[in-house]
Amino acid sequence: xxxxxxxxxxxxxxxxxxxxxxxxxxxxxxxxxxxxxxxxxxxxxxxxxxxxxxxxxxxxxxxxxxxxxxxxxxxxxxxxxxxxxxxxxxxxxxxxxxxxxxxxxxxxxxxxxxxxxxxxxxxxxxxxxxxxxxxxxxxxxxxxxxxxxxxxxxxxxxxxxxxxxxxxxxxxxxxxxxxxxxxxxxxxxxxxxxxxxxxxxxxxxxxxxxxxxxxxxxxxxxxxxxxxxxxxxxxxxxxxxxxxxxxxxxxxxxxxxxxxxxxxxxxxxxxxxxxxxxxxxx
Numbered sequence: 001x002x003x004x005x006x007x008x009x010x011x012x013x014x015x016x017x018x019x020x021x022x023x024x025x026x027x028x029x030x031x032x033x034x035x036x037x038x039x040x041x042x043x044x045x046x047x048x049x050x051x052x053x054x055x056x057x058x059x060x061x062x063x064x065x066x067x068x069x070x071x072x073x074x075x076x077x078x079x080x081x082x083x084x085x086x087x088x089x090x091x092x093x094x095x096x097x098x099x100x101x102x103x104x105x106x107x108x109x110x111x112x113x114x115x116x117x118x119x120x121x122x123x124x125x126x127x128x129x130x131x132x133x134x135x136x137x138x139x140x141x142x143x144x145x146x147x148x149x150x151x152x153x154x155x156x157x158x159x160x161x162x163x164x165x166x167x168x169x170x171x172x173x174x175x176x177x178x179x180x181x182x183x184x185x186x187x188x189x190x191x192x193x194x195x196x197x198x199x200x201x202x203x204x205x206x207x208x209x210x211x212x213x214x215x216x217x218x219x220x221x222x223x224x225x226x227x228x229x230x231x232x233x234x235x236x237x238x239x240x241x242x243x244x245x246x247x248x249x250x251x252x253x254x255x256x257x258x259x260x261x262x263x264x265x266x267x268x269x270x271x272x273x274x275x276x277x278x279x280x281x282x
Contacts, residue, residue: 001075002029006084009033023202028087033069037082044080045129046202051083053124054201057178060118062111064088064197090189090196093219099193105224107195108188109231112212116177123178126207133181134207137244138168147251154259155271160247163278167244170237172208179209185219213242214249217273225277236281247274 003010012030023043027035038044051068058065072082091097098104126134144164148157180187181203189197213234216225229239247270254267 001072001078001082002035004075005072006070009084024200029084032087034085034087035072035082036085037078038080041080043202047083048081049124049129049204050201053204057115057118057201061114061198063107063195065201066199088189088197088199090191093185093188093190093195097190097193101221101224102227104190104195105220105228106231108183108215109228111195111198112180112183112209112232115180116209118178120176120178120206123176123206124204125176126179126205130181130203130205130207133203133211133245134176134179134205134209136168136171136208137210137241137248140248141168143252144248147255150255151251155254155268156275159275159278160251160271163243163247163274166240166278167242167247170240172210172238172241176206177209178204178206179212180204181211183212183215185215208238208241210238210241211245213239214246216242217246217277218270239281243274243278246270250274 002012002014009029012033014035015028017026017028017034023039023046025037025039027037029035036047038047048071050066051071054066054068058067066088067086068083069086070084072084074080093104095101124130126132132139148161148164151157151160180198180201182200183198187198187200188195189199191197216228220228234242250267250270253263254271257264257267259265259268
């Protein structure tokens with residue numbers, strides 16, 4: 001496809017990236033470019049959305065985000081549109097490469113504040129393209145309750161249901177704002193111990209920013225979580241909806257995997273963290 005559509009790059013080496021995603025496959029093209037290919041039809045619209053909106057968002061943000069260079073079309077038996085981006089230097093965020101987790105949390109909050117302040121007029125309203133991030137977490141109510149039923153006897157379902165009910169007990173009443181939609185450590189790049197870039201805007205859009213609280217319970221510790229919340233000025237209601245978003249994800253993951261599996265163990269740890277945070281708040 002490179003040779004057919006972008007012959008100027010046909011002689012550049014193509015290599016897989018070390019850390020790849022689920023929704024897309026990413027390859028490095030030469031030294032300065034990457035190729036992003038959706039893995040299924042449901043993910044294809046996100047690439048076109050990113051290509052359209054990333055250049056609009058980038059000038060207003062304190063750290064770099066992906067820069068589209070060219071749009072590829074289906075070809076050579078591959079059925080989806082794809083994208084060529086600039087290569088971004090940095091390592092996937094981990095406890096090993098972050099110099100100060102609280103400073104990192106503050107920098108991330110500043111990024112999200114800047115994102116939320118960008119004019120959301122005509123932005124892509126939360127919905128199917130964002131897998132309903134930015135919408136009401138009630139969209140996933142049936143999945144959440146089904147997972148709770150499967151996990152009866154394995155977790156404290158009464159306390160977990162109370163967290164979920166608290167998330168559904170209030171609604172976003174402000175104007176829609178930009179959200180990233182998948183603020184996980186896998187989408188944050190670190191260089192010299194600090195936040196260097198934010199990637200993968202496939203589930204981004206405009207709506208309720210509560211979904212962007214996800215990292216507070218999946219990566220940050222108690223101290224950096226509080227720094228993150230204060231720096232982002234998150235009210236109790238948005239924080240509660242944020243707990244709901246991460247709880248939904250952890251419950252369906254735990255219900256679908258054995259507790260001894262890496263995914264199951266991760267999910268159980270997140271559930272415990274969310275319950276502890278909710279208990280302190282009440």
